[in-house]
Amino acid sequence: MAVIYPAPLRDGDVIAVISPASIIEPDYVTGAVEVLRRHGWTAEVSRHALGRHGSYSGSVDERLADLNHAICDPAVRAILCSRGGYGAVHLLDRFPQKAFMSDPKWIIGFSDISALHAMASSMNVASIHSPMCKHLAADGGNDYCSQSLFSILRGERPEYTTATHPYNKTGEAEGIVVGGNLAVLDALISTPYDIFVRSGSILFIEDIAEPIYKVERMLYRLKLSGIFDRINGLLVGRFTEYNADHNYKDMYDMIREMTSPLNIPVAFDFPVGHVDFNLPLIESAPARLIVDRDRVNLTYRPT
Missing domain, CATH: 3.40.50.10740 (Murein tetrapeptidase LD-carboxypeptidase, N-terminal domain)
Incomplete structure (x- = not known):
């Protein structure tokens, strides 16, 4: 549709x-x-x-x-x-x-x-x-x-180019952009408002004040339910106000380990989330994602 x-x-x-x-x-x-x-x-x-x-x-x-x-x-x-x-x-x-x-x-x-x-x-x-x-x-x-x-x-469609990250997985993808706060979206799985039912999406995730193990648990749910196999690209936004634990010093280390088997473009540290520089994203709109060694580019299709 x-x-x-x-x-x-x-x-x-x-x-x-x-x-x-x-x-x-x-x-x-x-x-x-x-x-x-x-x-x-x-x-x-x-x-x-x-x-x-x-x-x-x-x-x-x-x-x-x-x-x-x-x-x-x-x-x-x-x-x-x-x-x-x-x-x-x-x-x-x-x-x-x-x-x-x-x-x-x-x-x-x-x-x-x-x-x-x-x-x-x-x-x-x-x-x-x-x-x-x-x-x-x-x-x-x-x-x-x-x-x-x-x-x-006012009717314009954005194009964003952001810095690369050493954990990125390069590639190109097209799909409907969906996502947001991971804990909120996780709580809506199997309801009529489950965004993860879409196939071929570009998913973006972010969160605040969630321990690393809780984010890992939510990501395992996406993995075990086959959701990771249905997305075309992943934007890992900002995860803030958490502490290191005995297993991981950094949230991105855990997410990198979780997403390493994926054969899709993955961009880490994308500027979206509970931070001052929080890029506006159009949800449910088609876009193209390019992740290469020098940049991350997200371009929305004109209407």
């Missing part, structure tokens, strides 16, 4: 800011709204985006109400998730799929928002794995990652 791209944004279009998971620092939202407005869009903060309900921005019903409103309001053309944390999974079984399919909109975010990207992917709708409010507020929208996000929203 051909991927469904939400319409490009024009000046004045509305971007709704929602908090589908954890509590957000209000100043981050205020700063991001200023950036979006300065770049020509109308930014609207959803009713419960700055709320608090335990560790969440609102109850499940409140967070779902904000998501429903953003999806069903024809004036809203993109949905910026304020942050991740935990909680987006609560919304999946009540996600307004019919309304979303009748008028697809860009869903923007990363980390726990990988659950919403998985939802969009199950409907073959493209979404954007990218920085959120904290990043926009901190850098004023002038940095490369923010500018790349804005270009995607």
Whole structure:
């Protein structure tokens, strides 16, 4: 099936800011709204985006109400998730799929928002794995990652060239780009939102604060279930805030060992994840990956 791209944004279009998971620092939202407005869009903060309900921005019903409103309001053309944390999974079984399919909109975010990207992917709708409010507020929208996000929203398709890594496996591949936070995606395996059911994809993974052995356990699940045999390429993003253990000093050492039998291009240290330089990736969109001795190149097909 051909991927469904939400319409490009024009000046004045509305971007709704929602908090589908954890509590957000209000100043981050205020700063991001200023950036979006300065770049020509109308930014609207959803009713419960700055709320608090335990560790969440609102109850499940409140967070779902904000998501429903953003999806069903024809004036809203993109949905910026304020942050991740935990909680987006609560919304999946009540996600307004019919309304979303009748008028697809860009869903923007990363980390726990990988659950919403998985939802969009199950409907073959493209979404954007990218920085959120904290990043926009901190850098004023002038940095490369923010500018790349804005270009995607306006209808452009990115091409990224990044540095090589000694653990890379060279080669070329084409496929649908899918991925995100490994722990979130692992929890969705065998559900209707399982991104790993796709064959021939370019998979990207990242995570934060997961011990090396837990990441290894998740990768073994992908290996033993045959998922590694079905992908065309692998982007190993940034794994942060973990400690060395008795078996591995570095996360990449373990991942290298896990992926060494693969006969596909593998790029390590790809700039995606819980880091300041977090390249926006279009989920569910076709791209070409080239990994050679001098560079890593990811090019999205024009539409």
